[in-house]
Amino acid sequence: MGEVAVLGIGMHPWGKFPEKNLNSICRVAVDAALADAGVSWKEVGAVAAASSRFSGGKGWGLNGNDIVEDMGSTGLPVYNLSAGCAAGSNAFNVGHMMVASGAHDVVLVVGGEKMPKGFIQTSGLEDETDPEYLRQRCVGLPGPGFWALLTRQRMEEFGTSHEDLAAVAVKAHKVGTHNENARFRQLFSLEDILNSNMVSDPLRLYEICPVSDGAAAVVLCSEEYARKKASNPVWAASSAVATARFDDGLPRGLGCVPSPWRTHHSEARISVAKALEGAGIGPKDLDLVELQDNTVYYELAFPEEWGMCEPGESESLLHQGETLPNGSMPINPSGGFLCFGEATTAQGLFQICEVAWQLRGEAGERQVPGAKIGMAQSIGLGGNGTATVLKR
Amino acid sequence: MTDSSPVHAAKDLFVETSDGPRLLGSRCDTCKAPYFPSSEACHNPDCDHSDIQPAHFGPHGTLWSVTVQNYPPPPPVVAPEPYSPYAVGLVDLETDGLRVIGRLHVEDPTSVKVGGPVELILAPLGSGQDGHEVISWQFEPR
Ligand SMILES: [Zn+2]
Secondary structure: OOOEEEEEEEEEEEEOOOOHHHHHHHHHHHHHHHHHOOOOOOOOOEEEEEEOOOHHHHHHOHHHHHHHHOOOOOOEEEEEEEEEEEEHHHHHHHHHHHOOOOOOOOOEEEEEOOOOOOOOOOOOOOOOOOHHHHHHHOOOOOOOHHHHHHHHHHHHHHOOHHHHHHHHHHHHHHHHOOOOOOOOOOOOHHHHHHHHEEEOOEEOOOOOOOOOOEEEEEEEEEEHHHHHHOOEEEEEEEEEEEOOOOOOOOOOOOEEOOOOOOOHHHHHHHHHHHHHHOOHHHHHHEEEEOOOOHHHHHHHHHHHHHHOOOOOOOOHHHHHOOOOOOOOOOOOOOOOOOOEEOOOOHHHHHHHHHHHHHOOOOOOHOOOOOOOOEEEEEEEOEEEEEEEEEEE | OOOOOOEEEOOOEEEEOEEEEEEEEEEEEOOOOOOOOOOOOOOOOOOOOOEEEEHHHHOEEEEEEEEOOOOOOOOOOOOOOOOOEEEEEEEOOOOOEEEEEEEOOOHHHHHHOOEEEEEEEEEEEEEEEOOOOOEEEEEEEO
16 A cells, blocks of 8 residues: 555635535635645546535535536546545545555545534434434434533543533634634633533533534645655545444434443544554554544543543643643644534544644644644544544 | 324334333344344344344333433424423433433423433323324433
8 A cells, every 4th residue: 555645735614605505615625725735637536525415416415526527527536425424534535545555646535515504403304214313203312412411421420510511612712713714713711601501401502513614625645646746745644434333332323232331432432543553653642633522522532532541531631731732632723613613524624634734834823833643533423433644 | 173182203112011111122132132223133243143023121220311401402303382491311221231312201300310210101292293292202210
């Protein structure tokens, strides 16, 4: 397998853009990534795209085909990947394999989404074979309620307080305020967060990521191609995909087998372990991590589940400032989902863009000093998990 | 007069037996893994022969975690009218080896304690959009 370079990265800022269609948002990200890479559209050998669930792709999630038509129908192969909110980084994994295998010298990876209003809901169909529908109809537990169950369990186990949860959101905005691509850039005090509406107890409105529109793109290329284009590119040290284990104790529908372990999102744990092994490093060797913070809970739980710190230690690291860009365990220097909002299938790629900017030293006020190796992690509906390690 | 006769929230997920309410699911006869709702095939990677048989679950369990739903979610969620916050729990059922979610049937949703005993009941969630009272499984703290 050959080395794979992350030659170009580009984003359309996150926000709500009722006046724009998805293709135009994606094209901004693609144009930026190609320009950043110094690559022309005709040099792209293949496209790996995240299938959008909410916004078209000919009504079948064929978003890659829409993008290719707008860029120029050169006849190149297109792969449309579906993995819930992990689709962007799932597409990255497929693009990575296509370059590493030698099948293509240059691959474009892209994900974009325009989201409907409100929290992410069911398909809207009254389908009794859809576990998400049954969970709403028979119990009444929306997405934030699911996260709230995990959060409450953590509070019981480790004594995590409402102030601890709010402090995660304060920290997210403290760094996200410096990110011109983030949607929510205002600063919040602990009181601001604690005064926001209780949504699903114990989670408050500002502790949960809302939905956004956005798009991100990455140009991957082979080592030989990278050497011609860039003196010191960012490299993909590893890219891993996993699905949930049978016995991880997390009921993704109505029920499950209780877990023998504390780890709940096994798809995250497994993909992270594979990515770290592929990169030949341990969890404490990472200079920064972009992790999927749909809610403040994950920023506390995930580093512990992956061995970056000890179980129950996250709150004290947070309060000591260790998860800030200049701390010992920087987490989500981009501001994370809390500052971006969730554009589902684009999320995995905005995380990869952020890690690449950090490794290039181009992250400005939110820069992790001397960052050499970082990880992006996402999870998606159906028990999909991905992790990507980039290095310089 | 509108017809407000009760309907079940979903087909074939729960039943009233002579011993009281039970959840309707299945269990793999080979590895004993429980499924709710029932599964077409056994998901256990260490089980080499999927043999799914109907099974009843409940009624006794322990509350693993709880949340209070403070805002009214949109349909298909069925909630009390006028809206009042309700609690949802994640319950480990005794002897069944099954963890299951369910609404909690309790006067004060904020009073519920994690780790406490709960019992399966069938009770209305509220009224659906068509005016029918909607019955589902719920857990009552004991
Ligand atoms: Zn089995």
